[in-house]
Amino acid sequence: MRRKLYLLLGLLLVASMVLAACGSKSSSSSGATSGNAKTVTVTIGFTQSKTGKYNEESTRQSDGLDLWIKQVNDKGGIKLGDGTVVKFKTVSYDDESSGDKVQQLYTRLITQDKADFLISPYSSGLTASAAIISEQYGKIMMATGAASDSIFSKGYERVYQLYTPASHYLTGAVDLLKSLDPNVKKVAFVYENSKFSTAVVKAAKEYAAQQGYNVVMFEGYDKGTTDFGAFINKIQDSGAEAVMGGGHFQDGSTLARQLYEKKLDIKYLALLVAPPDPSFGDLGDAALGVVGPSQWEASANYSPESAKAAGLTWFGPTSADFVKAYKAAYNEDPDYHSAGGYAAGLVLQKAIEDAGSIDAAKVKAALDKMDILTFFGHIKFNTTDAHGLQIGHSMIYIQWQKKDGKLVKEVVWPKEGATAAPLYPLKH
Amino acid sequence: MIDALLRSLIDGLLLGFVYGIAAMGLTLIWGVMNVINLSHGSLIALGMFSVYYLFIGLGIHPYVALVLTAFIGLIFGIIIYFIAVHRVINAPELSTLLATYAVNMMILGVGTAVFTTTPRNIPLELGSIQFGSTVITTTRLIAALVATLVAVGLFLFLKYSRPGRYIRAVTDNRDAAEIVGVPSAQVLALTFGLGTLLAAISGGLIATFFPFTILAGESYELKSFVIGVLGGLGNPVGSLFGGLILGVIEGLVPMAMPTTWTPVLEFVLFVLILLVKPNGLFGGEE
Numbered sequence: 001m002r003r004k005l006y007l008l009l010g011l012l013l014v015a016s017m018v019l020a021a022c023g024s025k026s027s028s029s030s031g032a033t034s035g036n037a038k039t040v041t042v043t044i045g046f047t048q049s050k051t052g053k054y055n056e057e058s059t060r061q062s063d064g065l066d067l068w069i070k071q072v073n074d075k076g077g078i079k080l081g082d083g084t085v086v087k088f089k090t091v092s093y094d095d096e097s098s099g100d101k102v103q104q105l106y107t108r109l110i111t112q113d114k115a116d117f118l119i120s121p122y123s124s125g126l127t128a129s130a131a132i133i134s135e136q137y138g139k140i141m142m143a144t145g146a147a148s149d150s151i152f153s154k155g156y157e158r159v160y161q162l163y164t165p166a167s168h169y170l171t172g173a174v175d176l177l178k179s180l181d182p183n184v185k186k187v188a189f190v191y192e193n194s195k196f197s198t199a200v201v202k203a204a205k206e207y208a209a210q211q212g213y214n215v216v217m218f219e220g221y222d223k224g225t226t227d228f229g230a231f232i233n234k235i236q237d238s239g240a241e242a243v244m245g246g247g248h249f250q251d252g253s254t255l256a257r258q259l260y261e262k263k264l265d266i267k268y269l270a271l272l273v274a275p276p277d278p279s280f281g282d283l284g285d286a287a288l289g290v291v292g293p294s295q296w297e298a299s300a301n302y303s304p305e306s307a308k309a310a311g312l313t314w315f316g317p318t319s320a321d322f323v324k325a326y327k328a329a330y331n332e333d334p335d336y337h338s339a340g341g342y343a344a345g346l347v348l349q350k351a352i353e354d355a356g357s358i359d360a361a362k363v364k365a366a367l368d369k370m371d372i373l374t375f376f377g378h379i380k381f382n383t384t385d386a387h388g389l390q391i392g393h394s395m396i397y398i399q400w401q402k403k404d405g406k407l408v409k410e411v412v413w414p415k416e417g418a419t420a421a422p423l424y425p426l427k428h
Numbered sequence: 429m430i431d432a433l434l435r436s437l438i439d440g441l442l443l444g445f446v447y448g449i450a451a452m453g454l455t456l457i458w459g460v461m462n463v464i465n466l467s468h469g470s471l472i473a474l475g476m477f478s479v480y481y482l483f484i485g486l487g488i489h490p491y492v493a494l495v496l497t498a499f500i501g502l503i504f505g506i507i508i509y510f511i512a513v514h515r516v517i518n519a520p521e522l523s524t525l526l527a528t529y530a531v532n533m534m535i536l537g538v539g540t541a542v543f544t545t546t547p548r549n550i551p552l553e554l555g556s557i558q559f560g561s562t563v564i565t566t567t568r569l570i571a572a573l574v575a576t577l578v579a580v581g582l583f584l585f586l587k588y589s590r591p592g593r594y595i596r597a598v599t600d601n602r603d604a605a606e607i608v609g610v611p612s613a614q615v616l617a618l619t620f621g622l623g624t625l626l627a628a629i630s631g632g633l634i635a636t637f638f639p640f641t642i643l644a645g646e647s648y649e650l651k652s653f654v655i656g657v658l659g660g661l662g663n664p665v666g667s668l669f670g671g672l673i674l675g676v677i678e679g680l681v682p683m684a685m686p687t688t689w690t691p692v693l694e695f696v697l698f699v700l701i702l703l704v705k706p707n708g709l710f711g712g713e714e
Contacts, residue, residue, distance in 0.1 A: 051545045053545070221687060222688055226638035226639055229436075229440075229679070230687055233436045233682075236435070236561070237432035237683070250547045258565075261556050261565045284553065
C-alpha cells in the first residue's frame with residue numbers, strides 16, 4: 001500500500017516538472033532559449049467590434065492586422081541586432097462597439113493577458129476610451145481607425161496615430177469642389193453627432209468658409225438615425241448645391257440611398273467613411289458620383305521610388321503586394337480600414353527593428369523618430385504640442401463611377417494620384 | 429417654404445400610417461386584455477427579420493413575405509399568450525407587465541446572439557414618384573397603402589366577424605361574455621395573436637425602407653406608446669390617427685428646429701395628454 005503511494009507521489013512529481021517545463025516554454029513574452037538564438041513572443045492586444053455598428057469597419061481592420069502578424073511570423077519573425085528573434089501573437093475580444101466594454105477589455109488585456117503592445121479598437125470614440133487605459137498602464141498603443149484630433153491633445157505620451165487626423169478629412173473635398181465648379185457657393189453640412197464626424201465637419205466648415213463658401217445648413221443627426229426624410233427636405237429647402245458630411249458606414253450609406261430615392265437636386269455629394277467601403281457599391285445607382293475621403297486606396301501610387309524622390313526611407317510591402325496577399329487570405333479587396341490595420345502592425349515592426357529591442361521606452365523613442373514612407377503613405381508623428389498625432393499622412397478622394405456598366409471606385413483627388421476625371425455634376 | 433412644408437407633411441403622413449399600425453397592435457392588446465405588452469418592440473424587430481430572411485434566404489418577394497410574416501406573427505403571438513401571459517392574466521397588471529418584459533428580454537437575448545447587432549438592409553429598389561418638387565419613395569407609398577388596408581381589415585374584422593364580436597364582448601365585460609358562452613381564453617389568445625400580427629406587419633413594412641437591427645424595435649415601441657396615448661389606449665382606430673399625428677410632428681418639427689428636438693416634443697406631448705386628457709384625444713369622457 002505504502003509502495004503504491006510512493007509510486008503515485010513520484011509520478012505526480014515527474015508530471016508536475018514536465019508541466020512546469022512546458023509552461024515556461026509557452027508563456028508569452030518571456031524568452032525561451034534554444035542554442036544561441038533567443039525567441040521572444042510578443043503579445044499584441046486589441047479589441048474588435050464583432051458586433052454592433054462598427055462591425056464592418058472593425059472586421060476589416062483586424063483582418064489587416066492579422067495578415068501582418070501572419071506574414072511576419074511566417075518569415076520567421078523579426079531578427080534584432082543581438083540575435084533575438086521576435087515573434088507575435090494576438091489576444092483580442094469583442095468590444096460590441098461599446099466604450100464601456102473597451103475600457104474593461106483593455107484593462108484585462110494589460111493585466112491578465114500581459115499584452116506587450118496594444119492596437120486601438122476601431123473608431124475615435126472607442127480609441128479615446130482605450131487610450132485612457134493604455135496610458136494609465138504606460139503601454140504603447142498604435143491608434144488606427146481613429147482620426148479624431150482631440151485624443152492627442154490630452155498629453156498622452158504613448159498613443160500613436162496612423163490615420164490623417166479628422167481636421168484634414170474633408171478639406172480636400174472642398175478643394176475638389178472648388179476646382180470642379182467655381183460657381184457653386186451654397187454648401188450644406190449634414191453629419192452624425194459623434195466625436196469623429198463632428199470634429200471633421202467643424203474643421204471642414206471653417207475651411208469652406210475661408211474658401212468663400214456660404215454654409216447654408218449645418219446640422220447633426222443622432223447616432224443610429226435611419227430616417228433622413230426631414231434632413232433631405234431641409235437640404236432641399238436651404239437651396240444647397242453641394243452636400244458634405246455623413247458619419248460612419250451605416251448612416252452614410254442610408255443617407256446616400258435616401259438622397260437618391262428623393263431625387264434631390266444637388267451637384268456634389270461628399271460623405272465620410274461610407275463611400276470608400278467596397279460594399280457602398282451595393283447601393284447601385286445611388287452610389288454613382290458620390291465622393292469620399294479615403295485614408296488609403298489600392299491604386300495609390302506609393303513606392304520605393306517615390307520614397308527616394310521625397311527623401312524618405314521606404315519600409316514594408318508595396319500596395320500591389322499587400323493587395324495580393326490580402327485577397328489571397330480573405331478573398332475580397334482590402335479597403336483603407338484593412339490597410340490601416342496592417343499598417344499599425346507594420347509601423348510597430350519598424351519601431352521594434354529600429355529600437356533593436358522590445359523594451360517599451362526604446363520602442364517609444366523609435367516611434368518618436370519615425371519618418372518613413374510605406375504602402376499606406378507617409379508616417380510621421382507629432383512629438384511636441386500634440387504628441388502622437390499623425391502629421392505625415394494625407395487623404396485621397398475617391399468617387400464611384402461607371403465603367404463598362406459596372407460601378408467602380410476611382411481616385412479623383414489629389415490630381416497627381418487621380419485614376420480618372422471627376423464625374424460632375426451629380427445626377428440623381 | 430410652402431413646398432418644403434408640403435413635402436415634410438407628405439413624408440410624415442406616409443410614415444404615420446405605419447406607426448399607426450404598430451401602435452394599433454399595442455393598444456388592441458391593452459384595450460381587450462388590460463396587458464401592457466412590453467415585448468411589442470422586439471416583436472416589431474422580429475417582423476423585420478422575418479421579411480428579411482424570407483427575401484434574402486428564400487428569395488420570396490418582400491410583399492409576399494409580409495403576408496407570411498403576418499401569419500407567423502399571429503401564430504407566434506398565440507404561442508406567447510399561452511406560455512407567458514395566460515397564467516397571469518387575472519393577476520394584477522404588474523405581473524403581466526413583467527411577463528411580457530421577460531418575453532422581450534428573451535427575444536432580444538436570443539436575437540442578439542443569432543442575428544448579432546449588425547444593421548441589415550432589404551435591397552428593394554422600386555424607385556420613386558414625382559409630383560412637382562415632391563418626390564415620394566415608392567416603398568413608403570406602398571407601406572402606407574398596406575397599413576391602411578390592414579387598418580380597415582381590422583376594423584371590419586372587429587365589427588362584423590364572429591371572433592371580432594367576441595373580442596369586443598370580452599373588452600366590454602369579460603365575465604358577462606363568459607356567462608353567455610364566449611370562450612374567453614381563446615378570444616384573449618386570438619387578441620394577443622392579432623396584436624403580434626400588427627407588430628410584425630409594421631416591422632416588415634419599415635424594413636423595406638429603413639435599415640434595422642434586432643434592437644430597432646425599441647424606438648417604434650416608444651412611438652407606439654405615445655400614439656396609443658394620443659389616440660386613446662384601447663382604441664385601435666384612434667391609434668391610426670395618433671400615428672398620423674406623430675408622423676406629421678416628425679415631418680414638420682425638423683423644419684423649424686434641429687431634428688434632435690423631435691423626440692423631446694413628442695414626449696412633452698405624451699405627458700401633456702396624460703395630464704389633460706388621459707383617455708386620449710379620441711377617447712370619451714370617463
